[in-house]
Amino acid sequence: MSHRKLEGSRPLDLVRGQVxxxxxxxxxxxxxxxxxxFIDSFSNDLLNREHDAAMxxxxxxxxxxxxxxxxxxxxxxxxxxxxxxxxxxTVNDLSMGGGVPKYLTAGFILEEGFPLSDLARVxxxxxxxxxxxxxxxxxxxxxxxxxGHGDGIFINTAGVGVVPDGxxxxxxxxxxxxxxxxxxxxxxxxxxxxxxxxxLSFTTEILSDSQSLxxxxxxxxxxxxGIRVLRDPTRGGLAATLNEIAHQSGVGVAxxxxxxxxxxxxxxxxxLLGLDPLYVANEGKLIAICAPADAExxxxxxxxxxxxxxSAIIGTVLKxxxxxxxxxxxxxxxxxxxxxxGEQLPRxx
Amino acid sequence: xxxxxxxxxIGMRPDGLANVEVDxxxxxxxxxxxxxxGPGDYVIVHVGYALAKLDEAEAKRTLNLFAxxxxxx
Amino acid sequence: MKYIEEFRDPDLxxxxxxxxxATADPARTYRxxxxxxxxxxxxxxxxxxxxxxxxxxxxxGPGCPVCVLPVARVDTAVALATQNDVILCTYADLLRVPGxxxxxxxxxxxxxxxxxxxxxVTDALNIAADNPDRQVVFFAIGFETTTPPTAVALKLxxxxxxxxxxxxxxxxxxxxxxxxxxxxxxxGQAEKVVLDGFVGPAHVSAVIGTEPYHxxxxxxxxxxxxxxxxxxxxxQSVLQLVRQTNEGRAEVENEYTRAVTPQGNQKAIAxxxxxxxxxxxxxxxxxxxxxxxxxxxxxHLAEFDAENRFAIQVQPGVENKACACGxxxxxxxxxxxCKIFGxxxxxxxxxxxxxxxxxxxxxAHWTYGRFRAQGHEAAQ
Numbered sequence: 058m059s060h061r062k063l064e065g066s067r068p069l070d071l072v073r074g075q076v077x078x079x080x081x082x083x084x085x086x087x088x089x090x091x092x093x094x095f096i097d098s099f100s101n102d103l104l105n106r107e108h109d110a111a112m113x114x115x116x117x118x119x120x121x122x123x124x125x126x127x128x129x130x131x132x133x134x135x136x137x138x139x140x141x142x143x144x145x146x147t148v149n150d151l152s153m154g155g156g157v158p159k160y161l162t163a164g165f166i167l168e169e170g171f172p173l174s175d176l177a178r179v180x181x182x183x184x185x186x187x188x189x190x191x192x193x194x195x196x197x198x199x200x201x202x203x204x205g206h207g208d209g210i211f212i213n214t215a216g217v218g219v220v221p222d223g224x225x226x227x228x229x230x231x232x233x234x235x236x237x238x239x240x241x242x243x244x245x246x247x248x249x250x251x252x253x254x255x256x257l258s259f260t261t262e263i264l265s266d267s268q269s270l271x272x273x274x275x276x277x278x279x280x281x282x283g284i285r286v287l288r289d290p291t292r293g294g295l296a297a298t299l300n301e302i303a304h305q306s307g308v309g310v311a312x313x314x315x316x317x318x319x320x321x322x323x324x325x326x327x328x329l330l331g332l333d334p335l336y337v338a339n340e341g342k343l344i345a346i347c348a349p350a351d352a353e354x355x356x357x358x359x360x361x362x363x364x365x366x367x368s369a370i371i372g373t374v375l376k377x378x379x380x381x382x383x384x385x386x387x388x389x390x391x392x393x394x395x396x397x398x399g400e401q402l403p404r405x406x
Numbered sequence: 407x408x409x410x411x412x413x414x415x416i417g418m419r420p421d422g423l424a425n426v427e428v429d430x431x432x433x434x435x436x437x438x439x440x441x442x443x444g445p446g447d448y449v450i451v452h453v454g455y456a457l458a459k460l461d462e463a464e465a466k467r468t469l470n471l472f473a474x475x476x477x478x479x
Numbered sequence: 480m481k482y483i484e485e486f487r488d489p490d491l492x493x494x495x496x497x498x499x500x501a502t503a504d505p506a507r508t509y510r511x512x513x514x515x516x517x518x519x520x521x522x523x524x525x526x527x528x529x530x531x532x533x534x535x536x537x538x539x540g541p542g543c544p545v546c547v548l549p550v551a552r553v554d555t556a557v558a559l560a561t562q563n564d565v566i567l568c569t570y571a572d573l574l575r576v577p578g579x580x581x582x583x584x585x586x587x588x589x590x591x592x593x594x595x596x597x598x599x600v601t602d603a604l605n606i607a608a609d610n611p612d613r614q615v616v617f618f619a620i621g622f623e624t625t626t627p628p629t630a631v632a633l634k635l636x637x638x639x640x641x642x643x644x645x646x647x648x649x650x651x652x653x654x655x656x657x658x659x660x661x662x663x664x665x666x667g668q669a670e671k672v673v674l675d676g677f678v679g680p681a682h683v684s685a686v687i688g689t690e691p692y693h694x695x696x697x698x699x700x701x702x703x704x705x706x707x708x709x710x711x712x713x714x715q716s717v718l719q720l721v722r723q724t725n726e727g728r729a730e731v732e733n734e735y736t737r738a739v740t741p742q743g744n745q746k747a748i749a750x751x752x753x754x755x756x757x758x759x760x761x762x763x764x765x766x767x768x769x770x771x772x773x774x775x776x777x778x779h780l781a782e783f784d785a786e787n788r789f790a791i792q793v794q795p796g797v798e799n800k801a802c803a804c805g806x807x808x809x810x811x812x813x814x815x816x817c818k819i820f821g822x823x824x825x826x827x828x829x830x831x832x833x834x835x836x837x838x839x840x841x842x843a844h845w846t847y848g849r850f851r852a853q854g855h856e857a858a859q
Binding site: 410411412414429436438439440441448450452453454455457458460461462464465466467468469471472473475476477 | 480481482483485486488491493494495497498517570598599600601602624625627628631681682685686707708711712715718734736737738739744746747750
């Protein structure tokens with residue numbers, strides 16, 4: 058099937074139209090939606106061939122592959138939307154494995170009645186995010202479910218990337234004495250989403266930090282190829298991420314609360330909502346763990362990059378068979394930063 | 407359950423409500439449980455209600471007390 | 480002056496830690512109960528205990544309204560939501576508190592009951608206004624800080640003539656609980672907890688004032704220092720308590736003068752009195768049946784009382800036999816002395832109320848402090 062206008066079709070009404078069951082049925086309506094919206098927005102050589110499966114070659118070496126599904130509510134939030142989030146999330150997962158992201162797929166589950174204007178907005182946002190990250194969306198799928206059986210739109214993205222030689226990044230590589238760094242302020246995404254739900258307003262608007270980090274990672278690896286661990290603290294926040302790494306590496310972590318960058322509005326929003334910022338999701342930040350000799354150099358590289366201006370050294374890795382993460386508080390006492398705090402923020406990612 | 411938190415009144419609203427600010431976050435709360443408070447005053451807020459007005463002079467006195475106590479050998 | 484960061488200053492904390500250490504008599508142990516769940520949370524979250532000498536023990540009290548709600552009342556909430564087509568509005572912590580037979584509001588929600596988390600009773604009123612064809616029940620819990628807002632809401636409901644809004648009232652009283660702790664309690668438990676004094680609640684006192692605590696200094700000869708919520712407030716209050724103990728005094732002192740006055744918030748007190756009456760007795764988790772310790776809605780507002788409007792069928796509450804919440808709430812046991820602490824009782828799989836609420840002694844210890852029990856590496 059070549060990329061041409063389907064004969065006899067009315068143009069898609071992206072202003073007042075809605076998704077209906079025919080858009081998922083495999084017939085003309087679906088083909089039109091795919092061509093006129095998805096392919097038109099994501100346009101690239103592989104996708105434009107409209108094969109069921111995209112065929113490409115990758116350089117010899119290690120390949121990383123990742124998938125993630127996005128159910129965030131509301132779908133449009135300050136600083137982002139479900140579409141750009143879906144691209145950033147998978148690009149970042151690949152980057153955290155040390156991979157250079159190359160190709161993504163996108164699967165959509167749409168609820169009957171979902172406005173096409175919203176879908177167009179989401180798709181355009183995805184396309185922009187993909188362009189900004191230098192990745193192509195090369196294959197996709199669309200399903201439509203009956204009204205009441207799906208909350209508007211769910212998106213799955215999967216991706217592949219290539220890991221350069223000499224890069225060994227894995228959650229089990231942290232060693233006692235290593236230094237823990239973060240690439241910027243924590244808690245922005247979760248608070249931005251929650252603030253829409255809870256009708257909080259701010260003197261300075263809190264925006265989600267949703268962004269692709271592959272360019273920052275590339276700069277970091279160019280300067281410090283021996284980085285041990287990279288991970289992005291999404292659901293469960295910094296606390297979940299560090300506890301995972303501590304367990305995988307069989308070490309403990311000691312944090313310094315005063316060094317952890319958190320915006321003042323995020324702090325006070327968390328106090329008002331009864332949340333701990335260490336457990337709140339981020340969608341555009343990373344944790345890096347490196348050897349002590351590399352720490353200052355890595356920090357300088359991160360701070361020198363537009364996506365890492367507020368980077369900071371926040372702690373160190375210790376020998377600890379119990380794999381506890383603990384923190385020296387701003388007051389001078391100590392507390393644990395446990396795996397789960399028990400707060401559940403549904404539909405935050 | 408949320409703890410009570412000190413917040414500054416930044417504007418009065420109809421029906422006994424007010425907008426308060428906590429370090430950059432603005433929220434609407436009820437003033438039904440307090441009297442004689444207005445913009446610029448700090449109140450303790452709990453589950454959406456102001457419970458008491460904070461006395462700045464007493465707060466300063468308390469901070470001084472902490473500092474004094476700390477000097478005791 | 481913003482009233483927050485100034486009261487968390489680490490240099491002032493170090494100074495107060497030094498003063499406490501210098502004032503405490505190394506030859507004896509001091510046992511103070513911080514009554515209020517908010518204080519338990521603040522102490523754990525800031526690591527205040529690291530700044531106190533080893534011979535000062537902070538005992539966690541029952542001032543966590545979620546923790547003291549007995550199993551039977553949780554069962555009632557679940558029954559309300561599942562036996563009637565109501566929208567049950569509740570504070571977040573209540574969702575996961577286990578009732579009998581491991582059921583909970585969260586599980587009932589998964590089975591299809593319409594249970595909604597609210598931050599404020601006002602949210603419940605708004606839900607009632609937005610859903611005129613549905614009955615809305617607000618499950619009210621809390622000590623005297625949370626009670627006045629419920630009173631305001633009930634009067635608003637009456638003024639607006641709402642036909643679909645009721646409150647299930649479980650509000651409890653602080654002095655009664657303190658009395659039960661000090662005076663021994665019913666249900667045949669003979670042990671009295673050994674205490675040298677109380678860190679008095681911050682915002683309960685902002686409402687009720689300092690007068691109600693004189694009963695404890697007078698009749699039980701235990702000092703009470705009312706403390707603000709910030710960690711420096713707690714430390715200063717501990718210092719004042721140690722001084723009182725050393726000097727053989729038993730007085731009510733107010734450290735939280737910026738928010739608490741002797742007579743309290745008269746407007747809130749009057750409102751509570753207008754709307755609520757004392758129940759003859761009320762069952763508390765851990766304290767058993769305590770007389771005159773809880774509130775019910777007055778007859779003139781009976782149409783807004785959920786216990787009037789709905790006939791609720793519950794079987795007698797069944798507590799988990801291994802759960803030591805009762806003894807922990809009374810200060811007789813520490814969380815680590817409970818046989819099921821950590822295994823299998825954790826915040827993800829709570830078997831008792833003390834593990835569910837972030838203000839509960841077990842949750843606070845598990846989440847913030849359990850590394851201490853086994854000794855810990857010196858922080859780098």
